Amino acid sequence: MLPALLAHGYTHSAVDHSAAPHVPGSRIGMSAMVHTDYAASTLTVPAMTAIDLGGIGKGFAADIVAEELIEAGATGALVNVGGDLVVLGHPSDDTSWYVGIEDPRRPPQHIARLRLLTGGLATSGTTIRKWTQADGTAAHHLIDPDRAAPSVAGIVTATVIAADAATAEAFATAAMMLPGAEAMAMLERVQLAGLAVDDQGCVFETSTLKDFAA
Numbered sequence: 001m002l003p004a005l006l007a008h009g010y011t012h013s014a015v016d017h018s019a020a021p022h023v024p025g026s027r028i029g030m031s032a033m034v035h036t037d038y039a040a041s042t043l044t045v046p047a048m049t050a051i052d053l054g055g056i057g058k059g060f061a062a063d064i065v066a067e068e069l070i071e072a073g074a075t076g077a078l079v080n081v082g083g084d085l086v087v088l089g090h091p092s093d094d095t096s097w098y099v100g101i102e103d104p105r106r107p108p109q110h111i112a113r114l115r116l117l118t119g120g121l122a123t124s125g126t127t128i129r130k131w132t133q134a135d136g137t138a139a140h141h142l143i144d145p146d147r148a149a150p151s152v153a154g155i156v157t158a159t160v161i162a163a164d165a166a167t168a169e170a171f172a173t174a175a176m177m178l179p180g181a182e183a184m185a186m187l188e189r190v191q192l193a194g195l196a197v198d199d200q201g202c203v204f205e206t207s208t209l210k211d212f213a214a
Contacts, residue, residue, distance in 0.1 A: 120165030125157035
């Protein structure tokens with residue numbers, strides 16, 4: 001997705017909402033040529049290919065840091081890497097961790113307050129990393145792989161709870177590619193909990209989210 005991301009103007013880590021420069025020479029749609037050899041732990045890509053691990057990398061980093069803290073002797077750890085969050089062990093004053101999910105319609109108010117014993121939580125959204133392209137059209141950093149362009153599904157933010165942050169991040173991003181009801185149905189199929197808010201202000205939740213309500 002990195003060539004598509006660059007082609008649509010996400011060329012800087014700090015987005016200032018101004019027109020982004022055009023990136024020439026991109027070749028988009030080569031993902032079928034990526035070969036994964038799990039036995040050898042290798043990934044082979046075509047020459048001159050770039051890979052954007054995006055939020056999955058953030059979630060995986062949070063997982064690693066939290067695990068290493070516990071292995072080093074911490075009784076509890078909460079690690080937040082750019083919105084991808086992991087909780088392991090327990091806090092000093094309770095048996096559970098409590099996490100507030102910001103309401104994109106009324107920040108910094110919360111749309112939900114969740115109680116977690118262990119695992120990962122990730123929120124993906126289009127409220128921050130968005131900009132105006134050179135042709136005047138709006139764009140954001142979440143690329144729909146079917147279109148090689150910013151998603152137009154209408155979801156503003158999606159939050160997912162999973163056993164680890166890398167998985168939560170992957171499915172939060174996937175949820176952003178679908179209309180709200182379809183996104184929740186997708187999470188239900190893989191037995192994950194989550195919620196989403198669309199650009200009309202509608203809130204969608206999985207039936208399992210109530211199990212995490214604080």
